[in-house]
Amino acid sequence: MNNIYFDNASTTAVRKEVFDEIKPYLLDFYGNASNIYDLAKKSQEAIKKARKQIADAICAKSDEIYFTAGGSESDNWAIKGVADALADKGKHIITTKIEHHAVLNTCKFLEKHGYDVTYIDVDEYGIVSIEDLKKAIRQDTILISVMFANNEIGTIEPIEEIGKIAHEKGIYFHTDAVQAVGHLKIDVYKMNIDMLSISGHKLGAPKGVGALYIKNGINISNLIHGGGQEKGKRAGTENVASIVGLGKAVELANAEIEESTDYITKMRDKIIENIMSNIKYCRLNGHPTKRLPGNVNISFEFIEGEGMLLLLNSKGICATSGSACTSGSLDPSHVLLAIGLPHENAHGSLRITLSKYNTMEEVDYFIKEICGIVSRLRDMSPLYEQFLERQK
Numbered sequence: 001m002n003n004i005y006f007d008n009a010s011t012t013a014v015r016k017e018v019f020d021e022i023k024p025y026l027l028d029f030y031g032n033a034s035n036i037y038d039l040a041k042k043s044q045e046a047i048k049k050a051r052k053q054i055a056d057a058i059c060a061k062s063d064e065i066y067f068t069a070g071g072s073e074s075d076n077w078a079i080k081g082v083a084d085a086l087a088d089k090g091k092h093i094i095t096t097k098i099e100h101h102a103v104l105n106t107c108k109f110l111e112k113h114g115y116d117v118t119y120i121d122v123d124e125y126g127i128v129s130i131e132d133l134k135k136a137i138r139q140d141t142i143l144i145s146v147m148f149a150n151n152e153i154g155t156i157e158p159i160e161e162i163g164k165i166a167h168e169k170g171i172y173f174h175t176d177a178v179q180a181v182g183h184l185k186i187d188v189y190k191m192n193i194d195m196l197s198i199s200g201h202k203l204g205a206p207k208g209v210g211a212l213y214i215k216n217g218i219n220i221s222n223l224i225h226g227g228g229q230e231k232g233k234r235a236g237t238e239n240v241a242s243i244v245g246l247g248k249a250v251e252l253a254n255a256e257i258e259e260s261t262d263y264i265t266k267m268r269d270k271i272i273e274n275i276m277s278n279i280k281y282c283r284l285n286g287h288p289t290k291r292l293p294g295n296v297n298i299s300f301e302f303i304e305g306e307g308m309l310l311l312l313n314s315k316g317i318c319a320t321s322g323s324a325c326t327s328g329s330l331d332p333s334h335v336l337l338a339i340g341l342p343h344e345n346a347h348g349s350l351r352i353t354l355s356k357y358n359t360m361e362e363v364d365y366f367i368k369e370i371c372g373i374v375s376r377l378r379d380m381s382p383l384y385e386q387f388l389e390r391q392k
Contacts, residue, residue: 021151057186057251071176078145093117094118094144095191097121099145099176125155127155155290173195198250211338285298300374302381317371320330
């Protein structure tokens with residue numbers, strides 16, 4: 001069996017329905033939406049439709065949706081935009097130690113420019129410490145940014161509670177929902193969310209397109225200056241075809257959440273149950289139940305993640321590791337370290353992320369192969385040999 005794709009948290013294929021929706025805006029309806037002739041109006045109408053599709057999916061208003069080039073831009077805009085707009089009020093921001101680097105590195109950038117950032121802890125499952133959050137709030141706190149669901153370990157955060165605490169203190173609340181939109185039901189008003197980041201390529205839309213929900217009345221500076229696109233807040237000729245694709249992908253994914261969740265969760269749980277039952281010295285990372293339907297993250301002691309990935313790839317299986325070895329770094333995942341894993345265990349982590357297009361047949365094949373791969377790697381591991389000697 002070849003080409004089993006278990007890395008949907010990294011990116012997804014463009015859905016056929018989405019591609020079909022996009023195609024006319026690349027070949028026929030290519031007008032610049034800023035003009036007034038009929039061809040341009042086709043683009044204007046398409047953007048308006050996509051804006052509503054996304055707003056409906058998160059229970060927002062259409063005029064609160066702003067299109068961007070992806071999740072990283074949306075995170076940057078939300079954090080830098082509020083920091084700049086509210087600099088006179090305060091320069092303190094709160095986030096967590098397990099955020100995506102689009103948030104963490106933006107905060108580090110702001111620290112170099114006079115801002116103070118508090119990085120709060122999480123528990124062993126990756127859940128934000130509410131008590132630590134409350135203690136971190138100061139008179140000059142202007143923004144709290146906590147991701148909706150973690151991209152590595154799949155843990156879903158208590159977003160509504162965090163938003164409520166922020167609003168009680170008059171603080172803006174931003175959430176990176178790149179992994180959550182299209183997979184979890186979201187109501188931005190009920191959940192007290194002021195800003196929310198979306199990325200298209202995580203749910204069947206093209207790469208290079210995303211959105212930022214900004215609640216009406218939020219004081220935020222522009223990220224890109226130029227023309228009057230996106231109500232003058234985000235300049236640049238609109239990427240109409242990709243915007244169309246994003247709107248369609250979000251609409252489809254949101255309509256399928258209940259059916260997809262049930263199916264994907266069954267595959268996820270089968271993988272977890274079989275690995276935990278059949279392979280010794282491993283640990284499930286992330287919350288056992290409060291986790292994304294398609295996320296499996298397991299650490300295997302005594303082996304390196306890179307070796308697992310290479311052997312899985314030789315079997316036609318695409319997955320990712322908790323180790324950053326393949327990107328040229330020797331450092332393990334900051335998320336796994338934050339939940340308390342020792343460096344050596346974090347290096348031996350494997351992330352599987354499933355979609356509705358995966359099958360139980362693929363899951364069975366993976367379970368069979370991963371058991372053999374772990375056994376093979378441990379047979380080659382001096383650490384495992386030393387461990388067995390100590391056990392005698």
